[in-house]
Amino acid sequence: MNILVLGSGGREHAIAWRLGKSKSVDKLWCAPGNAGTAGIATNIDIDPLDFRAVKESVKNYGIDLVVVGPEAPLAAGITDYLDGSCLVFGPNSDGAKIESSKLFSKRFMQRNGIPTAEFASFDNYEEARKFLQEASGSWVVKADGLAAGKGVFVTESKEDAIGALNAVMIEKRFGNSGNKVVIERRLTGQEASYIVITDGKNFVPMLPSQDHKPIYDNDKGPNTGGMGAYAPAGLVDKELEKRIQKEIIEKAISGFAREGIDYKGVLYAGLMIEDGNPYLLEFNCRFGDPETQPQMALFKGDLAKIMSDAAEGRLSDYNDIWLDKYAVCVVAASGGYPGSYEKGKLITGIKEAESAGAVVFHAGTVLRYGKIYTNGGRVLGVTAVADTLKEAKKSAYEAISKINFDRIYYRSDIADKALKNE
Ligand code: AMP
Numbered sequence: 139m140n141i142l143v144l145g146s147g148g149r150e151h152a153i154a155w156r157l158g159k160s161k162s163v164d165k166l167w168c169a170p171g172n173a174g175t176a177g178i179a180t181n182i183d184i185d186p187l188d189f190r191a192v193k194e195s196v197k198n199y200g201i202d203l204v205v206v207g208p209e210a211p212l213a214a215g216i217t218d219y220l221d222g223s224c225l226v227f228g229p230n231s232d233g234a235k236i237e238s239s240k241l242f243s244k245r246f247m248q249r250n251g252i253p254t255a256e257f258a259s260f261d262n263y264e265e266a267r268k269f270l271q272e273a274s275g276s277w278v279v280k281a282d283g284l285a286a287g288k289g290v291f292v293t294e295s296k297e298d299a300i301g302a303l304n305a306v307m308i309e310k311r312f313g314n315s316g317n318k319v320v321i322e323r324r325l326t327g328q329e330a331s332y333i334v335i336t337d338g339k340n341f342v343p344m345l346p347s348q349d350h351k352p353i354y355d356n357d358k359g360p361n362t363g364g365m366g367a368y369a370p371a372g373l374v375d376k377e378l379e380k381r382i383q384k385e386i387i388e389k390a391i392s393g394f395a396r397e398g399i400d401y402k403g404v405l406y407a408g409l410m411i412e413d414g415n416p417y418l419l420e421f422n423c424r425f426g427d428p429e430t431q432p433q434m435a436l437f438k439g440d441l442a443k444i445m446s447d448a449a450e451g452r453l454s455d456y457n458d459i460w461l462d463k464y465a466v467c468v469v470a471a472s473g474g475y476p477g478s479y480e481k482g483k484l485i486t487g488i489k490e491a492e493s494a495g496a497v498v499f500h501a502g503t504v505l506r507y508g509k510i511y512t513n514g515g516r517v518l519g520v521t522a523v524a525d526t527l528k529e530a531k532k533s534a535y536e537a538i539s540k541i542n543f544d545r546i547y548y549r550s551d552i553a554d555k556a557l558k559n560e
C-alpha cells in the first residue's frame with residue numbers, strides 16, 4: 139500500500155513512523171511533513187488545504203490511502219473531495235462538524251444522551267451577557283468554531299466570564315469562529331483522552347492517555363496544544379473504560395448512523411472524570427497531539443491495515459496490538475509559546491537523545507542544508523517507553539536534557555498526576 143500522510147506536527151510524525159513499520163506499507167509520503175518525516179518518508183511541499191494539489195499527488199504517486207492528521211482539511215471536506223480517487227482515513231465534512239462546531243457537537247451529545255456539562259448557546263452578545271450576569275457558579279465560554287485550541291476560556295468569576303465573552307464576540311479574537319458562543323458549566327476533576335478508530339459500526343480503542351494542556355507545571359498558565367502526554371492513563375481503569383465505551387463512544391457511533399453521517403476515521407473523546415464519572419468535554423475528529431506520540435510508541439499492530447479497514451468500513455478484531463508497557467512524551471517548545479516566539483533556532487542533541495533510548499518526534503522543525511532548525515511553537519516531542527510509568531518519565535527527561543536550542547522550554551512534571559496516585 140502507498141500512503142500519504144497529511145500534516146506537519148508531532149502527531150503526523152508519530153503516525154508516519156508507525157506506518158513505516160507496518161508490513162502492508164510499500165511507500166510513504168508526507169505533505170508537507172517536517173524534518174522528522176523527511177527521514178522516514180518523502181515530503182511533498184503542498185498545503186493539505188490545497189485539495190487540488192493533494193489529488194494530483196494521489197494520482198502522480200499512485201497513493202492508495204490518504205491519512206489526514208489535522209482537523210482543518212477534514213472540516214473543509216478533503217474526504218468528500220478525494221472520494222473515488224483513493225481511500226481516505228478521516229471523516230467527511232458532515233462528520234468533522236463534531237469538532238468544527240461546538241454547538242453542533244453539544245446538541246449531538248444532548249440528542250444522543252451522552253453525559254456532558256449543562257450548556258446554553260447564543261448568537262446574540264447581549265443575551266449571552268445577560269445569561270452570565272444572572273447565572274450562579276463557574277462557567278466556561280467557548281467560541282463555536284475552530285480556534286486552534288485557543289477559543290475556550292475556563293473562568294473563575296462573572297467578570298472573567300464576561301471578559302471572555304467580549305474577547306470572542308466583540309473583539310472577534312477568533313474571527314467568525316466567534317459568531318456564536320457556547321457557555322457551559324465548569325466541571326472539575328482530571329481530564330483524559332479516549333480515542334478510537336471507527337468504521338462507522340465497530341471501533342478499535344487506542345490506549346487511554348492524558349494530555350497536559352497548560353504551559354506551566356502544575357497546570358498553570360494559558361492552554362497550549364498540549365505540552366506532554368502519557369499512556370496508558372491509569373485514571374481510566376478497565377471499569378471506567380467500559381463505561382466510556384458504552385455511555386459515550388457507542389452512543390456517538392450509533393448517533394452518527396441514525397443521523398445519516400457516514401463517520402469513518404478517528405473519534406477522540408476529551409473527557410473530564412468528575413467523582414469517578416465520565417463527562418464529555420469535546421469530540422475531535424482526528425488523533426490527539428501529543429497523545430498520539432505515546433500511543434504510537436506503544437502500538438505494535440499493523441496500523442496501515444487498521445486504517446484502511448476503517449476507511450473501507452470493515453474493521454474486525456485485532457489482537458495483541460499493544461506493548462504491555464508505558465510511554466511518556468515531553469514536548470519541547472519555543473520560549474514564548476503559546477504567545478509569540480522566534481523561529482529558525484539551530485537544534486542540537488537529537489541523536490544523543492535517541493541514543494539515550496527515546497524516540498524524538500518532530501513538530502515545528504525544518505531541515506536546511508543538513509541541519510535542523512525550529513519552525514514552530516511546539517518543536518519536538520521526546521517519547522520514551524519503559525516497564526513502568528516512573529521509568530518512562532525518567533527516561534524521557536534524561537533524553538530531552540540532551541536536546542538544546544535557544545530558549546528551549548518544557549514542563550518538568552509530565553505524568554506526575556498519575557505518579558502521585560501510585
Ligand atoms: P475543549 O476544546 O472544549 O476541550 O476545551 C479545552 C479545554 O478547556 C479542555 O481540555 C478543558 O481543560 C477545558 N474545559 C472545557 N470545557 C470545560 C468544562 N465544562 N469544565 C471545565 N473545563 C473545561
Ligand code: GLY
Pocket residue numbers: 349363364422425426427428429
Ligand atoms: N492534545 C489535545 C488535542 O489534540 O486536541
